[in-house]
Structure formats: structure tokens, C-alpha cells
Amino acid sequence: MWERQDFVLLLDLDAFAPKDRVDAFHLALNDTSVPNDVVHESPEKGIRARFETWRVGSLDLFDVRSTGFEVRRTARHVRRHRERPVVSVSLQTMGVHRAENAGERYVLGPDDIAIFHELTPRLYGWSGEAASWAVTIDMEDLGVPVDTVTRASVRLRTSPVHDLVLAHLRTLRRDPGGLEKDPGAAALGTATTDLVRALLTSAAHDAEDRRVRAVMNDSLTQRIMAYTRCHLTDPELSPDRIAHAHAISRRRLYAVLGRAGIRLEQWVISERLEAACRLLTSPRHAGLPVSAVAARCGFTSPSHFTRRFRAAYGVTPREWRRHRIQESSRTPPDGPPDTIPPTA
Structure with a gap:
């Protein structure tokens, strides 16, 4: 577990002289995607940018923070x-972003997903200082035709x-470095690809289309696991609720997960305990009582939480927190710390 996010730094314009920053920005951007034309909002006032990247299984993850710019990808570039x-899948983590794709212009906010296929022209950018976080998926791994991605991209909701x-x-x-x-990075990459495939196919076609039915069936395990992770902190989470959310019976829920080698109740407890470990060792939550950690992670009883924690890790939550804090304080400045950041 890590307190800081390890990454490969692709670009930090603060390391360049002002006169060299435009060229450095263009070189870095075009090294990570197809060639583009880039127009900066106010180059005369100086531009700033920082590009970071991680590799999680088959996925490349990018964090881009910069002053205003617009990327123009034409048929010539394609x-x-x-x-x-x-195919890039991005979240707008700061600011309001503008896009033009599939003949439509639209804006993107914090609750939107933006998807672009490398083989289609588009415009994308923002004003002022803003940021974007993106996942790129190999087109062959995704297995979705270009026209499906293009059609879906403007109707994802x-x-x-x-x-x-x-x-x-x-x-x-939250923690791409971790x-x-x-060890599960490869499986996580595959699950993410399956979820994005389901998103694109179901957005591009009618619900009764055989392609939609097939992809929703194929992604059922991944959707169940993603849904469960999203509701781990809810003490009312139950097999019946999970089954109802996916319009299946409880019996089918257990059968689907069983084929994937997952025992639901044990897996939920394990995921909740891992979340508790993150909270217990987070500097931001150092003053949070163990009982509050238990509640935030979906445990209704502090004593039950402690029993489960001891059974899994051999120590109580308080002992775990004390030991990890002591380890962190002994870590050399350049060495890897033992905790991860508070969740965003």
C-alpha cells in the first residue's frame, strides 16, 4: 500500500524555459496519441502542463493538468x-471541457464520461487551468466497431x-500507483474493458438489440462486482439487493459469481477489510476512531469488525494502525511508504 502515487512523469513544463514550452507540449502530446494540431488559449501569458501515466494490466492511465488549449484532430491526422x-475514456476532474465529435458540439462536466476513438476526427479542450484523467484501451481488446464508438460517444447517458x-x-x-x-492488475484491466464495451454497445443500440443483450450478459459478472464495490459502505447491502439491481434471481447471482470463483459474502468482507486498512493508515483519517472506520466500511458492529480484522490480519485494527504508522515514520525519505492516499 502506498501513500504517494507512483507514476511515470511524461511532461512537466515547469522544467522548461517559457520559450520552449509550446514545442515541448506538442511533442509530449503527439508522443502519446496520433498527431494533432494544438492551439493554446493564451501562449503569450505562458503555458503550464503536467502529464503523468501509469500502466494497469492492459490499460494506460493518464492524468493531464494544463492551462487552456484545444486539440484538433482532422481526417489527415487520422x-x-x-x-x-x-479508444480513450476520460473524466473531467477540473474545469468544464468542450468537445466536438460525430457532428455534435457539447460540454463535459465532472459527472460525464468522454469517449473518443483514435480513428475519428474531433475537437477537445478547455479554457483556463483544468485537468482530465483518462484510460486508453486497445481497439482490438475492446472489439467494438468504430461507428459504434462514434455513435455511442454522444449518447453515453x-x-x-x-x-x-x-x-x-x-x-x-483513486490510487493508480497502487x-x-x-497482482490483480491484469484482471482489473480486463474487467474495465468489459464494462466500457457494455457501455458503448448499450448506448449505441436499442435495448432489445441482440448485440446489447449479448454484451450485457457477457459483462454481468463485472457489473455485479463493480456495483458491489460502489455500495460496500452501505450496511444494507445484501445478496437480494444486488440481484434486484441486476434484474436476476438470487440463485442466478450466486451461480454467476460461482463460475468466476467468487463467494459473495466472503468477497464483500474482504473488500470491506481492505477499505478499512486504507482508512486506518491514511494520514487524513488518523484521528478517526476505529468504530467510525468500521461504520464507514459497512460494518454495523465494531466488535464484529474487530473479530473479522483479527481473523484476516492476525492483529486488531488499533494494532494495525499503530504498527503501520511506526513503519511509515521509519521509512527513509526516498523509500516507499506503506500507506495509500485518502480516497478522492
Whole structure:
């Protein structure tokens, strides 16, 4: 577990002289995507930007923070695409963003998902200082035709899984450095790809379309797990509620998860305990009582939480917190700390 987010720094314009920043920005951007034309909002006032990246399974994750700019991708640029084109899926983490895609102009806010296929022209950008966080997925892994991505990109909110995918992406963003090192990174990358495929297919086609039925069925396990993670802190979460949310019977719920090797109740407890570990060792929550940690992680009884925690880790929550804090204080300045950041 990590207190800071480990990443590869692709660009920090603060390290460049002002006269070199426009060229450095363009070079970094075009190294991470197909060629684009880039227009900066106020280059005469100076531009700032920072690009960071992580690799989680088959996914590339990017965090971009910069002053205002607009990326213009034309048909000429598209013809020069890389050997393995990608689809980008992004969240607007600061500011209001503008886009033009599939013949429509629209704005994007904090509750929107933006999706662009590398093989289609588009405009994208923002005014003032703003930020975006993105996942790129190999087009071959996604397995969705270009026209489906284009059609879906301007009507994502019509999909029944939009909010679920939005919550899943926000979860990925909390600690990409930790996820990068997690043994389950490959499976997480596959699950994310499956969820995005379901989002695009269901947004592009009618609910009764056989393609929608097929992709919703194929992604059922991933959707159940994503839904459950989103509601872990709710003490009323139950198998019946999870089944009802996915319009299936409790029996089918257990059968679907069983085929994936998941025992629901044990998996929920494990996920809640991992969330408790993060809270217990978070500097931001250092003063939070153990009973409050238990409640925030979906446990209705502090004593039950303590018993479960001891059974899983061999120590009580208080002992875990004390030990981790002591370990962190002994960590050399340049060494890896043992905790992760508070969730966003």
C-alpha cells in the first residue's frame, strides 16, 4: 500500500524555459496519441502542463493538468494513426471541457464520461487551468466497431450502465500507483474493458438489440462486482439487493459469481477489510476512531469488525494502525511508504 502515487512523469513544463514550452507540449502530446494540431488559449501569458501515466494490466492511465488549449484532430491526422489504435475514456476532474465529435458540439462536466476513438476526427479542450484523467484501451481488446464508438460517444447517458462505469472509473483514479503493482492488475484491466464495451454497445443500440443483450450478459459478472464495490459502505447491502439491481434471481447471482470463483459474502468482507486498512493508515483519517472506520466500511458492529480484522490480519485494527504508522515514520525519505492516499 502506498501513500504517494507512483507514476511515470511524461511532461512537466515547469522544467522548461517559457520559450520552449509550446514545442515541448506538442511533442509530449503527439508522443502519446496520433498527431494533432494544438492551439493554446493564451501562449503569450505562458503555458503550464503536467502529464503523468501509469500502466494497469492492459490499460494506460493518464492524468493531464494544463492551462487552456484545444486539440484538433482532422481526417489527415487520422490517416497517420499508430499500428494499434486506441479508444480513450476520460473524466473531467477540473474545469468544464468542450468537445466536438460525430457532428455534435457539447460540454463535459465532472459527472460525464468522454469517449473518443483514435480513428475519428474531433475537437477537445478547455479554457483556463483544468485537468482530465483518462484510460486508453486497445481497439482490438475492446472489439467494438468504430461507428459504434462514434455513435455511442454522444449518447453515453442513455446507457443503463453509465453511472456504474462512471463510479468504476472514479475508483481506478483513486490510487493508480497502487493498482499498477497489484497482482490483480491484469484482471482489473480486463474487467474495465468489459464494462466500457457494455457501455458503448448499450448506448449505441436499442435495448432489445441482440448485440446489447449479448454484451450485457457477457459483462454481468463485472457489473455485479463493480456495483458491489460502489455500495460496500452501505450496511444494507445484501445478496437480494444486488440481484434486484441486476434484474436476476438470487440463485442466478450466486451461480454467476460461482463460475468466476467468487463467494459473495466472503468477497464483500474482504473488500470491506481492505477499505478499512486504507482508512486506518491514511494520514487524513488518523484521528478517526476505529468504530467510525468500521461504520464507514459497512460494518454495523465494531466488535464484529474487530473479530473479522483479527481473523484476516492476525492483529486488531488499533494494532494495525499503530504498527503501520511506526513503519511509515521509519521509512527513509526516498523509500516507499506503506500507506495509500485518502480516497478522492
